[in-house]
Amino acid sequence: MAGTSGLQEDAMRYRTRTPRRRAVALAAVAALATGLLAGCAEDSDEPGGSSGGGGGDGGGKGKTTLTVGVFGAFGLQEAGLYDEYERNNPGIEIKQNSVQRNENYWPALLTHLSSGSGLSDIQAVEVGNIAELTGTHSAKLVDLGRTQGVDKGAYLGWKWQQGTTKDGKTVGLGTDIGPTGICYRKDLFEKAGLPTDREEVGKLWAGDWKKYLEAGKRYKQKAPEGTAFVDGATGVMAAVHASGKEKFYDAEGELVYKDSAGVKEGWDIAAQFAEAGLTAKLQQFQPSWDQAFANGSFATVTCPPWMLGYIKDKAGDKGEDQWDVAAAPRPGNWGGSFLTVPEAGGSKEEAAKLVAWLTAPEQQAKLFDKRASFPSAEAAYDLPEVKNAKNPYFGDTPVGKIFARAAEGVPVQPIGPKDGIISQYLADTGMLGVDQKGTSPDKAWDKAMKTIDNALDQ
Amino acid sequence: MTDIPSDTRTAAPSAGEEGAARRARAAVSPADPAAERRRARRSRRYRRDVRWSPYVLIAPFFLFFLAFGLFPLLYTGWASLHRVELGTPTDMEWVGLRNFSRLLDDDFFWNALRNTFTIGVISTVPQLLMALGLAHLLNYRLRGSMFFRVAILTPYATSVAAATLVFVLMFSRTDHGMINWGLGLVGIDAVDWQNGDWTAQFAVSAIVIWRWTGYNALIYLAAMQAIPKDLYESAALDGASRWQQFRHVTVPSLRPTILFTCVVSTIGATQLFGEPLLFSQGASPTGGSDHQFQTLGLYLYEQGWFNQHLGRASAIAWTMFLILVLIGLLNWVISRRIRRNA
Structure with missing residues (x-):
């Protein structure tokens, strides 16, 4: 009997407690489910809300909030340009959304563009992605070429063209560029019996990458122990490719990577560098490459303006005054960005005005002064911030003048959506093997072509 | 009862x-x-x-x-039945089973499958054997056994990225790499770990082994502690040595656990991704200049997120899923036979 009453009691307790328990369980499920849905919805709603909703009622003070989506330390905020614009335009408030790496930023931007939500009012785009943007997504972007205050003549022709579609719609305004020079170690050059003055060094190889190769062979004859002439064959290849009239696409936008003269030239020269043993067999932006700056294991490297800060960072105090910058055999462009305004944004006009202001020569000069991002607006080269710029770490090299000259010599080169993929495979599965494993250039070329063909086949 | x-x-x-x-x-x-x-x-x-x-x-x-x-x-x-690009994911074009059929003559796919298999074998077999041995040792009455048990689990708690970074430095091509330095001490020339086919696969396996041995050891240890003591006592009375006890008492009692760890490790090996991705210079998805350590997971990532072909990547993903289903069936058959034998 005691057993039964125990059962009964249990049953009673169970029963009286269940409604509440069930309510709790239901509430938990409901909360989870709504959380789930909200989680999905938020992704698309929230940023749109912050940008679109900012049309006129943002903040309740009649302020327009403009959002700027960038990757990495883009520099606009760091250089104080937002603050300055806000001071001059009291009705505007600028907010920046930054994603650390472009590899994450770009795919997200693509999906946001195709869904028309989650976009910032202004979106930055790296030069490696701009061709894909102008090629397939230009309909979703505002034509900035017609914005008031934008002067086409102030920009470098090739940069303007990169941000413009075939039918003449300018969807991206250039911020910075990366015209290349050659950074070289004066001390190593002296020991190897080469000239050290930047003008004379530039003359060594002016106009021809083959002369750069010859200089490397000369360097090797008397090379200081444990040093090589260049960092790696892949770096040389990229530099030659950037300086040609044609790379992987022709002017019609057709893929020509297999028989483009420019591609072949870069491949051959880089392979000769590897086979002559002039490289330190390094791959750029790897820890071993960074270490090599500190150890001084190579004498030259292709360098755009932004590389100077990188070298200073990696070579440290020991490298001060050892490096200098000479003109490249032929200048190319390495890096740089654009600003775009998506059609789906809420305050397109205000956003376009801000882009026009941010990319105007005066602001680009300020950005160069504070952040060493080299201006894409030719008109900025005569401004004192650029004209008189000197780099103390590089022995007071007049970097502004050197790179301005390089920028004007950068060829107008057709770029395409798959440039990044092709050049990475050409290096990673091709030239790297020649440099590091001693694969024969022909075999490596075939391998790289096979990988590229597979990668481009949809 | x-x-x-x-x-x-x-x-x-x-x-x-x-x-x-x-x-x-x-x-x-x-x-x-x-x-x-x-x-x-x-x-x-x-x-x-x-x-x-x-x-x-x-x-x-x-x-x-x-x-x-x-x-x-x-x-x-x-x-996977469409041509879809990452840039325009809403733009789908029906292609039927083409994304699957093309895998048949896709050298890169077969290469990745082969690599996944060999890396899986070189990493799983030593890993489980070592885990079994470690568990056996930890099962003894030890001073500070708690410390050892926590210690062998720490690699498991380490992030792949951090662990791989350290291994990349250790397996560095130059004489600065710790392993090459060690080899140099005993008079062996520096090995270019990353660029050799087998050396690269061995290096990737080493990361996997390091990370998962402790985890498996703890699973074995838990199972070992559930083995009744009297089995060992009677074995000892029969004059069985420690090794014989291990072979004839411990291992048979662990059979279901061993099967479980085999299955889990096989699934893990099939999906291997982070280690080979981060082991290559610059986190390139090709798995070395010859694709020498590109696994299926890495090839899937390369097709989807690097080459931007979501359709092709989806087909690889489904193929991997089917391979896992096959492995699951195999496991089911084996475990049924084991149960019947027991």
Whole structure:
């Protein structure tokens, strides 16, 4: 009997407690489910809300909030340009959304563009992605070429063209560029019996990458122990490719990577560098490459303006005054960005005005002064911030003048959506093997072509 | 045996017990229609509760599974039948089974499959053997056994990225790499770990072994502690050495556990991704300049997120899924045979 009453009691307790328990369980499920849905919805709603909703009622003070989506330390905020614009335009408030790496930023931007939500009012785009943007997504972007205050003549022709579609719609305004020079170690050059003055060094190889190769062979004859002439064959290849009239696409936008003269030239020269043993067999932006700056294991490297800060960072105090910058055999462009305004944004006009202001020569000069991002607006080269710029770490090299000259010599080169993929495979599965494993250039070329063909086949 | 009835009692009182309770109460107040109705309502509610509450309680998992498991799985299957690019994911063009059929003569796919298999073998076999040995050692009465047990689990708790970074430095091509430095001490020339076919696969396997041995050892240890002591005592009485005890008592008792770890490790090996990705210079998805350590997971990533072909990547994902289903079936057959033999 005691057993039964125990059962009964249990049953009673169970029963009286269940409604509440069930309510709790239901509430938990409901909360989870709504959380789930909200989680999905938020992704698309929230940023749109912050940008679109900012049309006129943002903040309740009649302020327009403009959002700027960038990757990495883009520099606009760091250089104080937002603050300055806000001071001059009291009705505007600028907010920046930054994603650390472009590899994450770009795919997200693509999906946001195709869904028309989650976009910032202004979106930055790296030069490696701009061709894909102008090629397939230009309909979703505002034509900035017609914005008031934008002067086409102030920009470098090739940069303007990169941000413009075939039918003449300018969807991206250039911020910075990366015209290349050659950074070289004066001390190593002296020991190897080469000239050290930047003008004379530039003359060594002016106009021809083959002369750069010859200089490397000369360097090797008397090379200081444990040093090589260049960092790696892949770096040389990229530099030659950037300086040609044609790379992987022709002017019609057709893929020509297999028989483009420019591609072949870069491949051959880089392979000769590897086979002559002039490289330190390094791959750029790897820890071993960074270490090599500190150890001084190579004498030259292709360098755009932004590389100077990188070298200073990696070579440290020991490298001060050892490096200098000479003109490249032929200048190319390495890096740089654009600003775009998506059609789906809420305050397109205000956003376009801000882009026009941010990319105007005066602001680009300020950005160069504070952040060493080299201006894409030719008109900025005569401004004192650029004209008189000197780099103390590089022995007071007049970097502004050197790179301005390089920028004007950068060829107008057709770029395409798959440039990044092709050049990475050409290096990673091709030239790297020649440099590091001693694969024969022909075999490596075939391998790289096979990988590229597979990668481009949809 | 004794606690089983009490378990069922607390878990779900049967209808018979409920009926008994009602009868007992009915005897107290013979005729009260309102109370009777109330009781009936309560009883209905109670029955509904017993019936549906379990579903409600497991619902959160299944909701999440639906959203983040089943839906992506089905959508991937749908995408694998189309030409879809990452840049324009809404633009789908039906291609039927082409994305699958092209895998048959895709050298890169077969290469990745081969690599996945060899890396899987070189990493799983030593890993499980070492885990078994470690567990056996830890099963002895040891001073500070807790410390050792936690210590062998730390690699498991380390992030792949951090661990791989350290291994990349250790397997560095130059003489600065710790392993080459060690080889140099015994007079062996520096090895270019990353660029050799086998050396690269060995290096990637080393990371996997390092990370997962402790985890498997703990699973084995838990199973070992469940083996009754008297088995060992009687084995010892029969004059079995420690090694014989290990072979004839420990290993047979661990059979289901060993099978479990084999299956889990095989699944892990099939999906291997982070280690080979981060092991290559610059986190390139090619797995070395000859694709020498590109696994299926890495090839999938390369096709989807680097080459931007979501359709092709989805087909690889589904192929991997089918391979895992095959492995699961194999496991089921083997475990059935083991059970029958036992």
